[in-house]
Amino acid sequence: MELKIAIGRILIILFSIGVLVFSCEEQRPEIIGCWANVYEEGQDVYKPCNMQAFAPGHFRQVYDFRSDGTVNYLVLHPADAHFMREAKWVYKMADSQVDIIDSTTDELLLKLSISIHSDDAISITEMP
DSSP states (O other): OHHHHHHHHHHHHHHHHHHHHHHHHHOOGGGOEEEEEOTTTOTTEEEETTSSOOOOOSOOOEEEEOTTSEEEEEEOOTTSOOEEEEEEEEEEGGGTEEEEEOTTTOOEEEEEEEEEEETTEEEEEEEO
């Protein structure tokens, strides 16, 4: 009987560790929120969407990372009919990388490299 209890406790501990490790890989709190490309300051520079009024211009990429693991991002359309697409996102801590995955097919849509500069500036680079 004591062996069953010990095994049960070990399984609970291993499960808890697995949940903690998995949740750390899913998201990074510093990037949660809406980020808009500020190409005036650099090609890969992004700032919070509500931080400033952006100058009129052509296509300005936007990513809205949510704490529930979903992301809305702006898709460039050749006829200027840009649209927001919803997907899932997963943060890979080892690579400082975010994978954007189709919610229905689990197909990898985008790979992004993320660098945190400050509370109000990050770099997002699309990877091949």
